[in-house]
Amino acid sequence: MNREVDEQAQYQELNENENILPKNYSNLRSQSTLRGQKQQNAYSRLTETSSVWHLVIFSAAIVTIVLAEQLYREPLFNLTLRVVPDVQKDISDFALYYFKFMTLFGYGHFAVGVFVLFFTFSTREKAFYLLLVHTVAGILNQELKIIYHNPRPYIMSPDVQALACSKSFGNPSGHSSLSACYFVTLFLVIYHDTPFKSHREQKHFSYYLALIGVIFMVINVPMSRVVLGVHGLNQILYGMTYGLWLALFMFQYVRPAVYRHVKKLLEFNNPSYYRTFGVMVEPANIDHMNYAFKCLGIYAGIVIFSTLNYYIVRSNFEYPQEWLDAIILKCNEGKPLEIKGIFADSAFVKTGLVSIIFGAYLGMLYDSFYMGGTPSTINDTSSLKGILRLLIGGLVIIPFTLPYLLIGSSLSVGLLYFIKSALPFFMVGFIMFSWLKSVYIVAEVINTNT
Structure with a gap:
């Protein structure tokens, strides 16, 4: 009553x-x-997904990408070994600086920066989706590197210089897959989250300018890796094609479900959502514990797969001495190598970074259950408050990333996986999507008038 x-x-x-x-x-x-x-x-x-036929096309496309790589791997890698020495011999200082600059956009730092901007100035569902895309692309790349365990060009040819040093396996190119996946995803999120018609009418010039920019980056970042001697043509082609496929597939089939689910957790269960839209319905019935167990189950499955993948390769594949000698000569200045910092060991430790997306999801569950959720209008504030959110968030989060930046390779691989990657970045994701909001509320830098 x-x-x-x-x-x-x-x-x-x-x-x-x-x-x-x-x-x-x-x-x-x-x-x-x-x-x-x-x-x-x-x-x-x-956010409605397309027909079953589109899903069939996507499935056929990824099968074709994987099978085709088997055919062009050796011819294109050998072509790289023949062509790159001449390119490096004649390269100008300006061109060298240009390609070293372009290669910076293929590291994860750029994607992390974009995610932080969306988290600070946009909505939680978009920020979480961008983080998910980057996480999936990153762990998939590391797992494939371990599975294929193929060398880089500078390792296989004395004539190829290592103008940028990378000591992990080379196939596929992480820079190529990340640039193709993330730049395309960013373009789609900005211009295709709403019907394209409105953008064609209102932002015709900016749309095509952004499209040209995406194409430019998707081509130039991978090519920089070839010129610098750290990837073969086959490796960048494989990375580009599956990265592009991943961006399109996730935008078409994963994004709608992510948006709906995040809104259900953070808004549909929040009375402020109904005040905002002028309707009153029963809050969503959310089984937080069930979602938490599913999340942890998926995470455990990924950890088990990563561990088995690493163990199988390390048990059955011995690093050729000539590979190690090439790295020592070209990248280590003649100093002895720390095995836990190269090849499969390096890739396995990096797979621990997948924990950030699970920490973020559990953080949203915590926010939904204990903190009342987070409406889409939370970042609707002045630019000054947005900048303050950026600074405050950095002060809170950066200390948790220090283990990854400062811990060397002297510990066992298992400990490195846990204390250098998995635990710190799990905490980063959890805190950003839960407790950080409390800090923002105290600092009065978010919109609480919902």
């Missing part, structure tokens, strides 16, 4: 500007519920 009285008072508050007081509250409540369902259905239609 008290609940009905409270709900009627809430409804009267929603309509006080229109001076409407329903005579039959139960009927009007049903109408309000229907309007709320229509709001959710409208949002679902905006």
